[in-house]
Amino acid sequence: MLTIRDAAWHKLAEAAHADFVARMRVHLRKFFPEQCDALGEVKTGQLIEFGITRAREHGFEAERDVCKYIDLMFTFGREFDRNPGLPWAQQILRNRAPADPDRRMRWLHATAIEALRQRARSETK
Numbered sequence: 001m002l003t004i005r006d007a008a009w010h011k012l013a014e015a016a017h018a019d020f021v022a023r024m025r026v027h028l029r030k031f032f033p034e035q036c037d038a039l040g041e042v043k044t045g046q047l048i049e050f051g052i053t054r055a056r057e058h059g060f061e062a063e064r065d066v067c068k069y070i071d072l073m074f075t076f077g078r079e080f081d082r083n084p085g086l087p088w089a090q091q092i093l094r095n096r097a098p099a100d101p102d103r104r105m106r107w108l109h110a111t112a113i114e115a116l117r118q119r120a121r122s123e124t125k
Helices: 006-031 033-057 063-076 087-094 101-124
Strands: none
Touching (some): 006 033, 033 063, 063 101
């Protein structure tokens, strides 16, 4: 029987984390190139780490959900989840219903898209 010790699990977790951060860098550079250029490599990495931590605080663990959370940070600001000007974000993130994180993220993401549409409409008036 194969036994995996805690230290081995920790190394695997570190490798998975580093891989996710590297993929997030590529993703963010593709979809938010100006912001990544302005931040630079070090601060972009710090923002990714901050986003991972903050997403987990809100109950998001799946890579896809964490990626979307970080995308929202790049779109609405680092502290979008605490921004009083974005009450919809606070409402969804404080409300743990639905309990399924994937459903909550879909709700958050759809609401964010609608907020962007409303912003675009108000800017064209």
